[in-house]
Amino acid sequence: MTLSYFSLQIDNKLVLLTHQNNIHVSAICGITKNNKAHGSICYFCNNIRNAEDIMFISNTANSKRDGIHTIGVYSCAEYAKCNRVITDTEKMMSFMMHGK
């Protein structure tokens, strides 16, 4: 199991990449501008981040059965900082696998 991931911000999208059991997993997330004056807790690493170091990202699933369903979490803006302190990828994987 790996405890690292990579992310790349393209316009208002965040591409998340990781691998688990030699399978590559990716998700393309929407970024919602964080207009709060205070920070939040990163959903992936559980660390408190300042407003400028955190962003709200969402992952949308679109299935014939359930329709469009979006989940959103706060995440570190810099994946490298998150990787240094993340201890468990379970929450990150469930977010990335949403709707898959």
Ligand SMILES: [Zn+2]
């Ligand atoms: Zn984090």
